[in-house]
Every structure is written in structure tokens, then in C-alpha cells.
Amino acid sequence: EEFTRDVWGKSAYATSLENGTFGELLEGFFDGDLAQVAEASRKDDNSHYSPNEIGGFLDAHAEQGKTVHFPFCFAPGARA
Secondary structure, three states, X not given: XXXXXXXXXXXXXXXXXXXXXXXXXXXXXXXXXXHHHHHOEEOOOOOEOOHHHHHHHHHHHHHHOOOOOOOOEOOHHHHO
């Protein structure tokens, strides 16, 4: 609540992770392999993404710089 009241939308907030913590996060998300993260994720109806859908995510990310968001991700790092 204090953060939202005093900081959110009013100033930039920057921080960093220690190397060990960053390494653990990276490992937990397949060393940043987007295809593997997508394969470990589900749609809102709990079904898997198809290979074509995953290919579309990869293309959109690589070619257009689009952010890919998986709210139902079950990669080890998401379950930790």
C-alpha cells in the first residue's frame, strides 16, 4: 500500500539481482528459451499451445520485438 501511494506512477524504481539469484531465475525458465517456456505454459482453458501458436510467439518476439506473456506458466521457475 505504501509503495502504491508513494512511488507507483510517480518515480522510476530500479533494482538489481545478485548473480546467483539471476542464474536461478534463468535456469528456472529454461535459460530464456522462449519455445520451452511456451511449451510449459497453458491457455486459460488449460490446453497446451500448438506448435503453430508457439511459432507465432517466437516470430512476433524475434521479428517485431513483441512481449510474450504466459500467465499460466508451469516452468520450474514459475512454480518455485
